[in-house]
Amino acid sequence: MGTKKSVSVLGLGRMGSALANALVGEGYEVLVWNRSADKATPVGAKRVGTPEEAFAAEVVVACLTNYDVLRPLLGNEIRTLVNLTSGTPQEARETARWAREHGVEYVDGVIMAVPQQIGTPGARVLFDGSENHHVLGAFGEPVYVGAEAGLAATYDLALLGVMWSVFGGYLQATALMEAAGVSPERFTPLVGDWLAEVGAMLPEMGQEVRRNDYETDVSAVDINVAGLRMLTEASREQGLDTALPQALHGLFLRAQQAGHGQHSVASVIEVIRK
Template sequence: MGIKKTVSVLGLGRMGSALARALVEEGYEVTVWNRTPKTIENTRTAATPQEAFKSDVVVACLSTYDVQQPLLSNEIKVLVNLTSGTPEQARQTAEWARTNGVEYVDGVIMAVPQQIRTAQAKILFSGNENHHVLHAFGEPVHVGEDAGLAALYDLALLGIMWSAFTGYLQAVALVGTEGVTPEQITPMAAGWLADLGTMLPEMGHVTQTRQYETDVSALDINVSGLALLTEANRAQGLDVTLPKTLHDLYERAQRNGHGAHSIASVIEEIRK
């Protein structure tokens, strides 16, 4: 059995703490550093980031790149960057690493801290394929050579999450105005989301062929539906930002000639 590398974790917030514990459980010798002094069982606490840089690998999980960048140094040997950012920020950090002789892995965590070390935790990473420590956190998935790709996937997938969760919250608020409880609508909502998921492969395909003819549901009828949804929310005294925004986007696609087309044609407006 080979000797395990030593690993430091910079940032012991909700996620960084879970990562440090996972590395300990995986048998690594772990050093931790946090701005506000904090300890994690069975790890060594570094008084300064420089002390943490002595490890073979440094895993960074800070709130933002703005916070992270001033902490980085060319004393780091291998940087595994798990701080969320834009693709451009990831590429700039990869370039900083290249010019400073630091080996670099860019990753994003598609999980909450409680899911770390479970099969549900997907760790998308791009650029350097040298990903040994990522196995301690979940399932590593390499998404490409460009260092910005993991961040791109991350934001795209989170966009789906934020849209779907907000749609659910709007639904709970709407039925709640008539005394329907979340417990009553949630099983229907969860089943509905799962059914909608089965439609994505076909929708994705159509965004590429741009053959939007449909015998399922035309945009015209969906624009009418979104007007009804907006009106019903307004009548119940609720905020209509979400339904109105969707209505306006769909209506723009309708005005631009997609009334008889499928919902997939809305991508023509989004791509503008």
């Protein structure tokens, strides 16, 4: 064991195990607790039988399924809680309030990585609350997003929202190509290049959103409504599910109906903002 802080990890699921292993690798004295006995104890860590025993460590890292699991496990003997359990911004705020009321230092973090990336520079951990990131450096690159509780959880859901939209769009497209006899292996490389081009458009879109300025000589909402109707029809013709293109068509259509037909795609945010 090194001379570093003692750290407990509550939860030895896929992510919790990776976190505990990374802490051991960094020379922390690591205590671990898990509800069921079937999860292996990371080599170099010490297993404890109750969450209360885990609170003896200077820092308690919690990585559990959700806040419903986390809440009943918390105790005011904890000195510093680094909560890496995913949840809504409201759940993060409530836990921050609980921590304040019980004199517990609180860091709320979200892991933008899969377990296999933990401990590598590619793993970003966004966090709010206390500016001291404590042990987060062992997991990857800590990125402080601000003091306000719930901010990291908001970033998490916002970034995952982009990811899920891309995954959904990719799977719809792949099903459409499959129905046309084109394999995912043949189609996917084109998607990678296309995503890079689409990604390059986002800074400009972000500026339009910030300025509420939707003048465009590139691509207007009208033409995108027509395109989304075609995508919906093409999916239907192939007997595919149309929920996703229909939802997007509906969203863009409402922007068109609100008078944004000749405005840029960024104007769709006016419908989303309500």
